[in-house]
Amino acid sequence: MFSKSTLTGEDEQQESELEYLNLIRRIRDEQPQLFESIKRLPKKARSARVANRGQAAPALLTYFRKGRLEKFFMTETNSVSRELDFFSTARRLACDPDTQRAEVGADFYRLLDCNKAAFVEATTEDAIQPVGTSRDTTAKLLQRLRSKEVRNFQGYTEDDEEYVRRVIGLLEDGALPRPTRKKLAEAFRTEAHPLKLLGIMRRDIPSQFFEPARADTVRRDFNPREVILSEYLVGI
Numbered sequence: 001m002f003s004k005s006t007l008t009g010e011d012e013q014q015e016s017e018l019e020y021l022n023l024i025r026r027i028r029d030e031q032p033q034l035f036e037s038i039k040r041l042p043k044k045a046r047s048a049r050v051a052n053r054g055q056a057a058p059a060l061l062t063y064f065r066k067g068r069l070e071k072f073f074m075t076e077t078n079s080v081s082r083e084l085d086f087f088s089t090a091r092r093l094a095c096d097p098d099t100q101r102a103e104v105g106a107d108f109y110r111l112l113d114c115n116k117a118a119f120v121e122a123t124t125e126d127a128i129q130p131v132g133t134s135r136d137t138t139a140k141l142l143q144r145l146r147s148k149e150v151r152n153f154q155g156y157t158e159d160d161e162e163y164v165r166r167v168i169g170l171l172e173d174g175a176l177p178r179p180t181r182k183k184l185a186e187a188f189r190t191e192a193h194p195l196k197l198l199g200i201m202r203r204d205i206p207s208q209f210f211e212p213a214r215a216d217t218v219r220r221d222f223n224p225r226e227v228i229l230s231e232y233l234v235g236i
Contacts, residue, residue, distance in 0.1 A: 020090060041229065048102040048232035049095060057235035060111035061092055063228040064119045071122060073115040077107075079139075081118035093231060102234045112230060113142040119225060120174040137185045142171055144188055144197070153194035160198055167201055170209060173225050180205060 028035045051057035059076040061084070072089040075081040084092070117139035144150065145168050156164070170176050176184075187200045 017086070044227045044229070046104060046108070046230040046232065048104045048234055049099055050102055050236055051233040052095075055092070055233060057233040058105050058107065058111075059233045060108065060115060060230055061089065061233070062112060062115040062119075062230040063089070064115075064225060065228050066119075066123050066225045069123065071119055073118045075111040075114040075118075079110070079114050081114045083118065083122065102232075104232045105234065108230075108232055109146055110143060111232075112227075113146065114139050115230075116142065116172055116225075116227070120172070123225065124174045124178075137181050138171055138174075141181060141184055141188065142168065145171075149192075150194045150197060155195060156198070163201070164198065166210060167205065170205075175209060176205065 024035075027038075051059070056076045059074060061072065061074045064071050064073065072084045072086070073081045074084055074092070117136070120138050145164060150164065171181070183204050184200065187204065188197060191197055191200060
């Protein structure tokens, strides 16, 4: 196995992507089974471990991809997501081979929604507005739709449940324009009942966003946003 110092390049004077490429090649050549396991990790894979000394926790680090674009975001308990560069991410993910896996915290999805909203904002070309507004709006909409009150509401039909899932997907992919997100957020402030929220979405989201041709256009022109993996950091 390879040590944490190998991964973080602590024995080198200067970090470079070549160090990480060489590490991947060494794993491929010397540990083919591990290499194959890494290759077959499913998208949206997640894990957790106890944070290293000096690291904030609880926190969530998420690796996103949109076409060839790759970005890394981290959210801590204050729900403020910030983007990390490749080397900062690699250092935070680095751990010893015998590091024990921890339990993912109950706030995982809340933190993930914050990272998703930040990624959507960072990869959406839209009208200029105050920094953070779009991110906050998307995060709040996702948090509301993922809440137990909405997600587990027993008054929904199967079609209603599928509709809510598709709206969540549109928000995650950044496929809803900013005016629509803003309109939804304003209406959501005054309503709490899941059926009323459903009515608002059906009223304010144009039906063409759910048409296959529209979805194909979004995928072709913008590439879907994907969650590749997440690591949850547990406090000591």
